[in-house]
Amino acid sequence: MEKNLWKHIETVRTQSPLVHNITNFVVMNNTANALLAVGASPIMAHAHPEVQDMVSICQALVINIGTLNDYWVRSMLLAAEKANQLGKPWVLDPVGAGATNYRNHTLSALLSYKPTVIRGNASEILALAKANTTPTKGVDSTAESSEAIEAAKLIAEKYDTLVCISGKTDIIVGKGAIISLDNGDALMTKVTGLGCSATAVIGAFIAAIDNKLEALTAATALFSICGQLAAKQSAGPGSLQVNLLDKLHNISEEEFWQTLKIA
Numbered sequence: 001m002e003k004n005l006w007k008h009i010e011t012v013r014t015q016s017p018l019v020h021n022i023t024n025f026v027v028m029n030n031t032a033n034a035l036l037a038v039g040a041s042p043i044m045a046h047a048h049p050e051v052q053d054m055v056s057i058c059q060a061l062v063i064n065i066g067t068l069n070d071y072w073v074r075s076m077l078l079a080a081e082k083a084n085q086l087g088k089p090w091v092l093d094p095v096g097a098g099a100t101n102y103r104n105h106t107l108s109a110l111l112s113y114k115p116t117v118i119r120g121n122a123s124e125i126l127a128l129a130k131a132n133t134t135p136t137k138g139v140d141s142t143a144e145s146s147e148a149i150e151a152a153k154l155i156a157e158k159y160d161t162l163v164c165i166s167g168k169t170d171i172i173v174g175k176g177a178i179i180s181l182d183n184g185d186a187l188m189t190k191v192t193g194l195g196c197s198a199t200a201v202i203g204a205f206i207a208a209i210d211n212k213l214e215a216l217t218a219a220t221a222l223f224s225i226c227g228q229l230a231a232k233q234s235a236g237p238g239s240l241q242v243n244l245l246d247k248l249h250n251i252s253e254e255e256f257w258q259t260l261k262i263a
């Protein structure tokens with residue numbers, strides 16, 4: 001698996017999959033730019049009359065519940081239903097899971113459409129598995145990713161999905177596999193929505209690559225490695241945001257292998 005990761009990054013660049021996003025108001029622009037930077041083609045669409053047609057023409061769907069309201073929740077359910085019917089890969093970002101009942105109810109409805117991948121921080125994954133003892137503090141995690149491994153296993157089993165717990169260490173759980181990626185930089189938590197961008201990039205990789213575990217691992221490795229390399233050149237969160245987009249676009253194979261910390 002490890003030796004295939006760079007090949008997958010190149011596949012996304014050459015295939016340039018169309019990725020349909022229903023995401024939050026905070027990150028829409030950054031997310032579309034992150035997708036372009038890795039070589040994918042983003043489209044944001046949530047209007048009820050078109051949302052299912054859009055799923056039909058895209059290679060993958062990304063659903064992020066960050067700034068939900070009733071209209072958008074309906075858009076998300078319509079899109080997820082269509083993706084499920086068509087067997088299109090889709091990724092769910094359960095932003096703020098556990099923070100409110102509204103988020104929890106929306107997430108259980110979405111989960112019935114069987115996401116291919118779920119990526120969230122440790123608090124969100126704990127809340128999703130209802131195994132949490134620490135309440136979610138809004139959109140930021142109050143737990144370490146390793147604390148959510150059992151929760152992730154439960155979710156992976158129950159919904160037949162892959163789970164990525166993001167944080168200092170990114171942990172990928174599913175189908176008997178546990179993969180740890182020790183890249184990234186703490187400065188990444190000071191830019192809003194980098195988790196959301198990571199989720200969108202995962203959307204591009206599950207669109208283009210058949211082996212979904214390898215796709216998820218390649219996307220997560222690429223994003224965290226680029227964040228780490230970009231942070232080295234950044235004076236603070238402002239420049240990190242810009243440098244990360246540049247690095248997603250121009251990272252070399254040599255930089256990738258030299259920086260990758262996988263176990």
Ligand SMILES: Nc1ncnc2c1ncn2[C@@H]1O[C@H](COP(=O)(O)OP(=O)(O)OP(=O)(O)O)[C@@H](O)[C@H]1O
Nearest residue numbers: 121166167168184185186188192193194195196224
């Ligand atoms: N403490 C840390 N040290 C190193 N890297 C980190 C750290 N925290 C997060 N990261 C990196 O940032 C990426 C985004 O993860 P994070 O857990 O912050 O997402 P999130 O909480 O969903 O963020 P958001 O809600 O703002 O989108 C991770 O995949 C990882 O590469």
Ligand SMILES: Cc1ncsc1CCO
Nearest residue numbers: 024026066067095139193
């Ligand atoms: C800050 C914030 N609030 C809702 S979504 C979002 C972006 C990070 O998840």
Ligand SMILES: [Mg+2]
Nearest residue numbers: 095121195196
């Ligand atoms: Mg998040």
